[in-house]
Amino acid sequence: MSFAAAFELRAGGGATRHRIGGDALAAAAAELATEVAGRTVFLVTEATVWGLHGERLAALPAACSRLHRLVVPAGEAAKQVEVADSLWRAMSAAGGKRDSRVIAFGGGSVGDLAGFVAGTFLRGVDWLLLPTTLLAQVDASIGGKTAVDLPEAKNAVGLFHHPRLVVADTGVLATLPPEQVRSGLVEAVKVAALLDPELLARIERDRAALLAGDAAALAPVVATAARLKAGLVERDPDERGERGLLNFGHTLGHALEAEVGYGRLLHGDAVAHGIRFALRLSVLEGGDPAFARRLAALLDGLGVPPLPRLAAAPLLARLERDKKAREGGLTWVLAASAGEGRLACGLAPERVAGELAAFLNEPAGESL
Ligand SMILES: NC(=O)c1ccc[n+]([C@@H]2O[C@H](COP(=O)([O-])OP(=O)(O)OC[C@H]3O[C@@H](n4cnc5c(N)ncnc54)[C@H](O)[C@@H]3O)[C@@H](O)[C@H]2O)c1
Structure with missing residues (x-):
């Protein structure tokens, strides 16, 4: 063995x-x-x-x-x-x-x-x-x-x-119940998108077997994703720099989870919506629209359910509280293209607010 x-x-x-x-x-x-x-x-x-x-x-x-x-x-x-x-x-x-x-x-x-x-x-x-x-x-x-x-x-x-x-x-x-598999896969997609184009391609290729909980398909994905996270933790144990990349999709994801209610929106599903929004910001900041569409298609393919109807104001209030909780202000993790994640501070709040309102108003699957 x-x-x-x-x-x-x-x-x-x-x-x-x-x-x-x-x-x-x-x-x-x-x-x-x-x-x-x-x-x-x-x-x-x-x-x-x-x-x-x-x-x-x-x-x-x-x-x-x-x-x-x-x-x-x-x-x-x-x-x-x-x-x-x-x-x-x-x-x-x-x-x-x-x-x-x-x-x-x-x-x-x-x-x-x-x-x-x-x-x-x-x-x-x-x-x-x-x-x-x-x-x-x-x-x-x-x-x-x-x-x-x-x-x-x-x-x-x-x-x-x-x-x-x-x-x-x-x-x-x-x-594992299928929704728990999906929720975990979103975290693997997160690190793959930012750090490892090969892992991303593997998840796209093996999506059906991974969603079915196939141990043989899951083992290399878990192994690679875990190594990637371990590398970030080792290089940045105090989360002062690149470990922050692990928050891709989490900035809005945490606000969504709290707003909809823990237990009613799975963590991975909230992060998936957060990634979609971060991709939208990434494209505005010059990222590759084709990559954003590719990643959104993968998240759709995992079967992430649509968000319930939500207003922007309470989410923005949660983001504002989150920002106050951090000395360095609110940081967004952006993905310009496969394997190219970066941390972005100081995005104009009015711009983020406008994008969020538009994001929440668009039907599922069209939010890019
Ligand atoms: N420490 C960290 O760095 C870190 C990172 C991410 C998330 N978290 C925390 O993890 C928690 C969520 O954990 P989770 O998503 O693993 O879910 P969970 O531990 O809450 O379990 C979810 C459900 O899966 C069931 N379950 C567990 N293993 C199973 C199996 N093999 N077969 C069938 N059912 C099984 C459980 O009974 C439970 O009903 C949150 O509290 C979150 O804050 C911690």
Whole structure:
């Protein structure tokens, strides 16, 4: 057994080993066993993932000294302070020590929660991350960001806490609901568009197999997209420069997600609409219209549903708040052509407002 990709991400004074492939959990079994040998392990997961794929971790109880399975709610409901509190309490009651291990087995929500709990329990215990959604495999499992939400804002409380090992097994993606596959693919399209024309062409070519959750088709896409993100994180750990490229489609995407309501608009779908809008700005700034049309066609081909009817004013207010939240003002990520992403500050607000109003008024599929 081998991996589609095996690499190290050096950040935060340590290194995270990434293992990616169609049967990666089996291929990494010995490495996982070494990580937990002689230790108390807290396996944080949720019922759906455990029910579907728990047997892939069947060797774990025998490999460690004690295993405590902690089941949390699925989805964003896991990222609550109360859920973190219940995990801290359970770990404390079970005699968790600084050299215990936390393992996250689930999507980005479980990973963000478990990483946050691991980073704060006893001032930080080491953790391992086994992402089970496409979004988590190409994006959330890379870079060490962890967080829980507050009623006031998503990801409001968190810390950087890099896992020791990330095992992304694309075999688990076959059971993912189609809309979750689509949402994750948008993040792969994002990095491909900005950084890797070959990956973009592969996604276009293999679109049907990727959307069907085919592990063999997904493995090289996850491997390449994860490497691209890892490279950006390594070169720019504090997000002062090029790591900002990962926000392609996210400037408007975050505002759309908050305005429509979390859980009602999937993150990837919001980002897809954000990318369409960023492409519109890119063309205005001299980008290649043919590339913008090509990328929009790919997003259409993924089946991203149209936006509900939205007014520009509340979205502009959210963008304005976002701008105030950042010292350097609002930054747009633009894509001039395949593999040519760049950060743009200081776009005239009236121009952005006019474009947004026009964008929101156009029927789906004609917004370029
Ligand atoms: N830390 C980061 O850098 C980062 C980056 C991007 C997103 N995120 C966070 O990730 C979260 C979203 O994560 P997500 O999109 O992975 O979704 P998720 O973890 O919320 O899971 C979505 C749904 O998929 C189900 N599921 C998970 N794996 C499955 C599988 N293999 N088969 C069938 N069903 C499965 C879950 O039960 C859940 O219902 C958000 O909270 C977001 O803020 C974090």
